[in-house]
Amino acid sequence: MGMETHKTEDRHQSEYLYRPDILQKLDFNKSPAVFNPRISTVNPGADWMVVRPLQRGDFDKGFLQLLSQLTSTGSITRKQFDERFTQMKISGGHYVTVIEDKRSSKIIAAATLTVEQKFIHNCSLRGRLEDVVVNDTYRGKQLGKLIVVTVSLLAQELGCYKMSLDCKDKLIKFYESLGYKLEPGNSNAMNMRFEEDPS
Numbered sequence: 570m571g572m573e574t575h576k577t578e579d580r581h582q583s584e585y586l587y588r589p590d591i592l593q594k595l596d597f598n599k600s601p602a603v604f605n606p607r608i609s610t611v612n613p614g615a616d617w618m619v620v621r622p623l624q625r626g627d628f629d630k631g632f633l634q635l636l637s638q639l640t641s642t643g644s645i646t647r648k649q650f651d652e653r654f655t656q657m658k659i660s661g662g663h664y665v666t667v668i669e670d671k672r673s674s675k676i677i678a679a680a681t682l683t684v685e686q687k688f689i690h691n692c693s694l695r696g697r698l699e700d701v702v703v704n705d706t707y708r709g710k711q712l713g714k715l716i717v718v719t720v721s722l723l724a725q726e727l728g729c730y731k732m733s734l735d736c737k738d739k740l741i742k743f744y745e746s747l748g749y750k751l752e753p754g755n756s757n758a759m760n761m762r763f764e765e766d767p768s
């Protein structure tokens with residue numbers, strides 16, 4: 570490969586799914602979450618950690634292996650990953666956000682904000698929190714709180730009027746500590762499955 574080809578390839582790998590600068594202005598004082606010690610998106614607590622949008626090159630940084638700690642991912646090829654990344658970027662509204670350990674160049678946490686465009690509420694936007702996961706060897710160090718608060722504040726910053734999530738019963742307390750509430754009479758998650766559950 571010539572030098573120019575290398576440069577083009579580097580640019581390709583570091584391409585972001587969404588503009589990283591929106592993450593710089595999130596105000597953690599707006600969140601009810603308690604951090605001890607205090608950390609935030611811009612100051613995640615160690616110089617080897619960075620909170621940022623998904624990059625195309627995260628295929629090589631263990632992003633899919635991390636997701637497999639959440640649910641079944643199947644065996645996704647680089648081409649499939651690349652095409653999905655491109656489609657998400659073109660369609661907009663997909664804020665896949667990650668924490669990288671720069672010492673090992675590995676993705677250690679992830680959460681997605683999906684923004685839905687609505688007609689109701691004066692053409693409003695609604696956020697959905699999806700696919701939250703922290704690498705098991707990094708759990709219990711506030712990174713779950715950090716990544717969830719990051720995408721929740723991002724939803725607010727983007728103008729969403731609310732943010733919703735589905736979770737297992739045992740995680741209700743975790744999300745309540747971050748500002749999510751079970752609304753009486755309005756907290757049922759229902760699904761219609763079109764395929765056999767692979768697990």
Ligand SMILES: CC(=O)SCCNC(=O)CCNC(=O)[C@H](O)C(C)(C)COP(=O)(O)OP(=O)(O)OC[C@H]1O[C@@H](n2cnc3c(N)ncnc32)[C@H](O)[C@@H]1OP(=O)(O)O
Pocket residue numbers: 638639698699700701702703704707708709710711712713714715734735736737739740742743
């Ligand atoms: C909308 C969704 O995506 S729901 C799916 C959530 N993801 C998963 O279940 C995947 C597997 N689990 C994980 O990846 C992690 O355990 C996470 C993301 C749930 C939490 O990540 P962590 O980095 O361990 O969380 P963090 O250190 O920020 O913990 C925050 C608090 O929640 C509590 N907590 C964390 N996980 C759990 C759990 N599974 N059950 C009960 N409490 C929990 C912690 O004790 C901690 O409480 P404290 O602040 O009083 O000490």
